[in-house]
Amino acid sequence: NAGVTQTPKFRVLKTGQSMTLLCAQDMNHEYMYWYRQDPGMGLRLIHYSVGEGTTAKGEVPDGYNVSRLKKQNFLLGLESAAPSQTSVYFCASRDRDEQYFGPGTRLTVT
């Protein structure tokens, strides 16, 4: 039982490049979330999903897209990376009353 895993752990992009971050959970949770963490800002919600095939915007969705084609996977895409998207990205999934977090992806956009 791996819990929540994230791929990759680290990535460096040039401005304008695209990439996809993968989140996978093996707990059969319906709810999944993508957050970004910036120094002094805590975690802010980017997008979330309440079930397979559904997605919704969170607090800071601009510049990101998501997809939930399979219940266990939640993908976060950056179509044209910008330096402002340099951050640590965390995925989480939720059971009835608790969120479980992945180890994070550190993304640098130069």
Place this chain on the structure above:
Amino acid sequence: AQSVTQPDIHITVSEGASLELRCNYSYGATPYLFWYVQSPGQGLQLLLKYFSGDTLVQGIKGFEAEFKRSQSSFNLRKPSVHWSDAAEYFCAVDRGSTLGRLYFGRGTQLTVWP
């Protein structure tokens, strides 16, 4: 307007000293309340949570938190800090919607002196 406030950005304590980390929220109803800890380079680990009932909640690693409705606070405490407690601590609030969204405070960085 920020919904969850952690007024202390950085706290330093000596090993063995007591600790209190403050958290205030600004919702009218009683939300669900959480404390998470993040060690350097790691993800977030849940320390404890409050949904209802007894206002003093026990968590892992010897931490506890007290919910005070009149003060809209959920402060985290530990009677005797260990060097391994050095980390960043986040208070989070779930406003009780079916979406389960968490709103985080900006975090408090804890340094422990030997």
